[in-house]
Amino acid sequence: MDSDPLTLTRYILAEQQKHSEAQGDLTILMQSIQLACKSIASAVRKAGIAGLYGLQGAVNVQGEDVKKLDILSNENFINCLRFSTKASVLVSEEDEDPIVLTNASHAKYAVVFDPLDGSSNIDCNVSVGSIFGIYKRQDASQPVSVQDVLQPGTELVAAGYCMYGSSTQMVLTIAGTDSGVSIFTLDPSIGEFILTTRNVTIPAQPKKIYSVNEGNWKSFPAPVQEYIKQVKTADKPYSLRYVGSMVADVHRTLVYGGIFMYPATASSPNGKLRLLYEGNPMSMLIEAAGGKASTGTGRVMDIVPTGIHERCPIFLGTAAEVERVEALYAAEAAGGAKRAREE
Numbered sequence: 001m002d003s004d005p006l007t008l009t010r011y012i013l014a015e016q017q018k019h020s021e022a023q024g025d026l027t028i029l030m031q032s033i034q035l036a037c038k039s040i041a042s043a044v045r046k047a048g049i050a051g052l053y054g055l056q057g058a059v060n061v062q063g064e065d066v067k068k069l070d071i072l073s074n075e076n077f078i079n080c081l082r083f084s085t086k087a088s089v090l091v092s093e094e095d096e097d098p099i100v101l102t103n104a105s106h107a108k109y110a111v112v113f114d115p116l117d118g119s120s121n122i123d124c125n126v127s128v129g130s131i132f133g134i135y136k137r138q139d140a141s142q143p144v145s146v147q148d149v150l151q152p153g154t155e156l157v158a159a160g161y162c163m164y165g166s167s168t169q170m171v172l173t174i175a176g177t178d179s180g181v182s183i184f185t186l187d188p189s190i191g192e193f194i195l196t197t198r199n200v201t202i203p204a205q206p207k208k209i210y211s212v213n214e215g216n217w218k219s220f221p222a223p224v225q226e227y228i229k230q231v232k233t234a235d236k237p238y239s240l241r242y243v244g245s246m247v248a249d250v251h252r253t254l255v256y257g258g259i260f261m262y263p264a265t266a267s268s269p270n271g272k273l274r275l276l277y278e279g280n281p282m283s284m285l286i287e288a289a290g291g292k293a294s295t296g297t298g299r300v301m302d303i304v305p306t307g308i309h310e311r312c313p314i315f316l317g318t319a320a321e322v323e324r325v326e327a328l329y330a331a332e333a334a335g336g337a338k339r340a341r342e343e
Contacts, residue, residue: 005187005190005192005194005195006194006195007184007192007193007194007195008030008034008170008172008184008192008193008194008195009027009030009031009034009192011182011184011195012026012027012030012174013027015174015177015179018177025086025107025108025109026086026109026134026157026158026174028084028085028086029081029084029086029087029109029111029134030158031084032080032081032083032084032086033077033080033081033111033132033160034170034193035080036073036076036077036079036080036081036115036130037130037162037168037170038168038186038191039076039080040069040072040073040076040115040116040130040162040164041162041164041168041186043069043072043073043076044069044122044128044164045164069116069119069122070094070115070116070119071094073115073116073119073130074092074094074095074115074116076115077090077092077113077115077130077132078090078092078099081101081111082101082103082104084104085101085103085104085107086104086107086108086109087101087104087107087109087110087111087134088100088101088104088105088106088107088108088109088110088137088140088144088148089101089110089111089137089144089146089148089149090110090111090112090113091110091111091112091113091149091276091277091308092112092113092114092115092277093113093114093115093274093277093278093309094115096309097308098146098149098308100144105143105144106140106141107137107140108136108137108140109134109135109136109137109157110134110135110136110137110148110149111132111133111134111135112132112133112135112149112276112277112280112281112308113130113131113132113133113277114130114131114132114274114277114278115130116128116129116130117129117130117131117161117245117246117247117278118243118244118245118246118247118248120244121243121244121245126243126244126245126248127163127164127165127166127243127245127247127248128163128164128245128247128248129161129162129163129164129245129246129247129248129251130161130162130247131160131161131246131247131277131278131281131282132159132160132161132277132281133153133156133158133159133276133277133280133281133284134156134157134158134159135148135149135151135155135156135157136155136157138151146308149276149308150276150304150305150306150307150308151304151305152280152301152302152303152304152305153275153279153280153281153283153284153300153301153302153303154301154302156175156280156281156284156301157174157175158172158173158174158175159172159173159280159281159282159284159285160172160173160281160285161247161250161251161281161282161285162247163247163248163251165248167185167186168185168186169183169184169185169186169196169251170183170184170185170186170193171183171184171200171251171254171285172184173284173285173288173289175284179198179199180198180199180200180201180288180289181199181200181201181254181285181288181289182195182197182198182199182200183195183196183197183200184196200254200255200289201289201290202253202254202257202286202289202290202291202317202318202319203256203257205257206256206257206258206317206318206321207239207256207257207258208231208234208236208237208238208239208258209238209239209240209241209252209253209256209257209258209259210227210228210231210238210239210240210241210258210259210261210321211240211241211242211243211249211252211253211258211259211260211261212224212228212240212242212260212261212262212263213242213244213262214228214240214242216265219265219266219267220263220265221263221264221296221329221332222332223296223325223328223329223331223332224261224263224296224325224328226328227324227325227328230324238258241258246260246262246273246278246282250282250285250286250316253286253291253316253317253318254285254286254289254291257317257318258317258318258321259315259316259317259318259321259322259325260314260315260316260317261314261315261325262313262314263296263313263314263315264313268311270310270311270312270313271295271311271312271313271314272311273311273312273313273314274309274310274311275300275303275305275310275311275312276305276308276309276310278314279293279300279312279314280300280301282314282316283299283300283301283314283316284301286316286317287301290319291316291317291318291319291322292316292317292318292319292322292323293314293315293316293322294315294316294322294325294326295312295313295314295315296313296315296325296326296329297326297329297330297333300312300314300316
């Protein structure tokens with residue numbers, strides 16, 4: 001037994017003590033996120049026994065069928081964050097409008113989250129997770145507004161995800177620190193997240209893996225089709241690995257390297273993944289681990305969102321692989337410009 005475990009709470013307290021302006025609010029906020037994730041982890045483990053598999057019989061704001069665990073996870077996040085009193089506005093994948101917490105109208109933080117990413121796979125016992133991002137409001141003395149969350153990813157204070165798999169792991173990065181990406185594993189015997197991996201970086205010699213829903217091949221943009229052709233026909237072809245749960249796919253990419261792709265398609269011309277609470281938090285983590293996150297034509301975290309459920313294409317992972325995709329997009333754009341001049 002470790003007589004002096006470094007828990008997630010102790011870790012954040014130590015990071016905050018490095019900043020003279022810190023007041024402990026982020027620690028309290030992360031305590032609430034931890035509690036929500038612990039509750040969701042318990043519900044996921046008991047889902048089959050407790051009758052939590054299957055559909056709720058409703059459709060969410062995304063037009064997607066809602067699972068029973070979606071509803072439970074969303075309520076967990078909202079209630080835990082409400083009672084922290086350190087966030088004044090929340091954005092959830094499951095709710096059409098921002099949630100204004102009137103009991104904390106002058107709190108300085110805003111939180112965005114996908115309470116149960118990958119829930120379409122929950123009935124077949126695939127790893128799922130929760131994604132979150134924390135922003136600082138531009139002016140906490142002013143009334144809460146949607147502008148408090150319509151900020152680019154470069155303004156994130158912290159980002160992370162919690163994965164409910166063979167173990168429950170919290171992956172976290174905090175802006176303005178030199179700690180990079182850290183992995184905490186839930187020790188069920190003491191009910192705490194314990195630091196298990198420091199300064200996670202994408203391997204210098206990454207595995208040759210590409211991750212994409214190749215069933216959408218026919219409607220992929222030409223640069224994506226070309227990239228897939230190249231990696232499949234290389235002397236040592238890349239391996240295709242795709243779970244269909246963003247948390248699981250990105251976690252593998254973070255640990256092993258490679259590239260995760262969710263490009264635009266004919267049915268989703270702006271991509272399918274949501275910028276605010278999926279794209280930006282995951283991009284912050286990947287960049288903090290030495291990788292790159294792009295839309296194919298620009299940095300994900302530079303986009304200023306115009307709506308809370310805005311979508312964008314995503315390519316993230318090993319920098320060299322993402323840059324290959326960007327080069328193919330650039331070549332296509334240059335070819336199009338040349339044809340236009342000739343015409």
